[in-house]
Amino acid sequence: MSKSPHETDVVVIGAGIGGLTAGALLAKRGYRVKVFDQAWVPGGCASTFKRRGFTFDVGATQVAGLEPGGIHHRIFQELGVEIPTASHCDPACAVFLPGETEPISVWRDPDQWQAEREKHFPGSDGFWQLLANLFRYNWGFQSRDPVIPPRNLWDGWQLLQAVRPDTLLTVPHLFTTVGQLLRLTGLGNQRRLKTFLDLQLKLYSQVNADQTALLYAATALGVSQAPQGLFHLHGSMQVLSDRIVEALKKHGGELHMGHSVDQIQVHSQELLGVLIRQQKTGETWTESADHVVANVTVQNLVRLLGEDAPRQYQQRVKKLPPSSGAFVIYLGVDAAAIPENCPPHLQFLYDYDGPIGENNSLFVSVSRPGDGRAPEGKATIIASSFTDPKLWDEAEDYDALKQEYTEGAIARLSQYFHLTSDTIIHQEAATPRTFAHFTGRSQGIVGGIGQRLSTFGPFGFATRTPIKRLWLVGDSTHPGEGTAGVSYSALTAVNQLMAMDGTLSME
Template identity: 30%
Template sequence: MDMERYDVIVVGAGFGGLTSAARLAKKGYSVAVLEASSELGGCAGKFDRHGYRFGAGATVGMGFEEGGVLKRLFEELEMELPPMTSLETIMNIYTPDDTIHYYQKTDQWYQEVDRVFPTNSQQVKRFYEEVFRIGSRIDQLLLDLPVFPPNRWKDWPKLLKYVNPNSIALTPYMTQTVMDRLKSYNLHQDEAFMSFLNGQLMDSVQTTADQCPAFLGYAALQTFHKGAFSVKGGLATIAEKLAESIKANGGEVVLRRPALHITPKDGRWVVKSRRERQYEASKVVLNNSLHNFHQLFDQEVHKQSAIQKDNLTSSWGAFMLYIGVEDAFSEDVLYHQIIQDKAKPLSEGNQFLLSLSGKGDTQMAPPNKRAITISTHTEVAQWWKRDDYEDLKDKYTERILNGIEKHFPDFRSTIDVLMPGTPVTFERFVKRDKGRVGGYIPNGRFSWLHHQSVYTGLDGVYACGDTVFPGAGTLGTSLSGWMVAEEIQKG
């Protein structure tokens, strides 16, 4: 049986794994990326059906502005970013009462604040000034790529170098929730603003203001206003570019090559795949969700790790609709968030994000047509009840289509292709255990302490992706992959 040997094996070709592999290959490491599916990009990847390219997830393009994470990554890799357009309107948010235009530029956004939250507009603006100020401090801290949170005793002394006026100023925001901060501005009882803000936090941090640590929420909220972009061909083109960089620097990216089992061998690690293929390396980077972690190792090995098994409800799943339509959209706002009932939880089709391909982007859709990806948070357990599965799909599809037609009349008449996706779909095609996506759900002011750092507790085995700090989204996953690459280079 042949054994292929490398310095680093990366399991999973999501944005975290590709970022880590691209940086290490650029530095001269021999790297192999093993991807179980037939596509790059993980939950931010794509698939092609019926002449359309659909984004696997409804994801806003971020981090491409000057100084942004992905902009800096491509500069380091000496690669050009693919064509993209900066979005003046990040998204439209539709509530039963109004349509909120969420502008990228602060002055435009504040004018919209005056219009849609007139009673408390000054407090809302003061809150956002705090978000921008604290968000900037968080950015300064993350530029140093600290291993965080300190899951191991020896990580604590390393944090001493980050004790400075900037980090000390962040302390109150690491001990409070976003709701705590809102109370200081007397915004917690403003129903319209809370509905808007909770919708933004659900899509970016997976939870609402009462459960979200303030510094995580602020980091997400300020990111929207640094730059939102439509990438030609979708975010999958970024994943493809990173794979090109890995190969150009001597690395390998192999699709349909799942990691089935990982075992230690003489101070190194052996990754076993299908057809008795084996790969050996001194370092392994896991970018396949920590929900899958314990499936990869023998019990005596994973018992030595810092990764604890969690329960089925610790992460959301996603119900998706992938729709090809005739281009009947009058304005070119690409992201639309619809909240159907402000009194109900922002999940299960009551709140969803609709992502529209760019007008004229023929990589995404045939001429005069558009590709749409729609996503709503859903509890995963219900989707594994086989007898209810088809009825549940139909119920959620109708709920979402009805919600769209409240704001886009006759939408159904434009549909060319419609395909639902569920947590079962994500497990089948993206190999996420029970279809759980989007990282862990924060559940209180100190919940960030229970996040997992890039260290797994196994010597030479690292983790990145949405279940690792700093969490979900292409920015968070790329940043954790960057952190892993830095730690491996330190030796």
């Protein structure tokens, strides 16, 4: 007979938003939860660090799902903790194409966004209308908590229950990419539109319009408009993890920072527990567990399982297309560096040559006065670009490469911001090596497995792993990267875990 939740031990590996959310939900639902994280600050890619009075968001700077009914909102309500104060990102992003000084502004108001699109991309209304319809169907479907991809009958039943007649309208588009739709609608030659889509999609899906699955793109591009929208947290991104940690502890869960999990222990396909190493003392021990929730990349999961990783699973992970890393520059500046009416989030493409995102574009987030990130009269500028982790792994002179990237990024940012030795107060950069060190992510890859046709949603990695009672949450699973995405994946795994234990009542 299954044990009751208060007799059931769950170990969560990783205190990223995915792990913290799973841990807090399980603690709230009565489980005995211990979360272990190798870092010293919770939040993973959505954490922060402080320098000279500035607070820098490490990775994530915008949050989706805080509106009523949104995934963070739902989870915060269930956990009984206050929803963090936030303001709308409006525009969600101001996108500057090469040589252009007027941006394409992704407004939150749907009518304003439509007018902006008509101005910049005449004749593309049919394309956007289809995306808007697909977004509506997807959104309704996802809000009914389907399990994607399903791995057993229970999962399949959850999936079926979430289906409505309009969900079926998405099925014909299951194997279509954004690039294909552009060509089908006669827009394949519209370079500005294609480039805009490449830029925006690269941020969310890791790949360009030709490779991004249309159904994923519809959600990623649709979420910026009302009644949804992207949010800017007051305080810093740390507020999000702090609130979930508060909930975890309030409901009796434990958080152990500075503790690495070196191995997931399995015997004859039976989960035993995890091998923990306390970083300060080097002490190791086995923490036995009834369930383990791994908030790591799927590549890390295979590594933690070692020889116990099922062969087919290992092969699948090995065959994944390479993932991107990020180069991020963090600037603490005098407010004089920021142009008047500067949008809080901007994206720049510097030339049309070369693959988008590979060192020829920057995504930039700028703090707002009084938002808790910079002292009065100062601001933070954080700019990121995608980069191949191998470049950094194999660099003969890593420091020189980092310096070159830093100088290149500052020179490019100087085309928009007033950056001089007088206005820059602090500067620092992170590379895939930095991300590997601080977030434990294999090779420092960020943003999940990419949303190609072969890897998105139904074709991606499941939260239910082939090892019974071992669950995977985070941006390697559906619906992909972002704090909202990994919260969905945490909720899915928690429901699956409870259903396996017979402790979930689903009306």
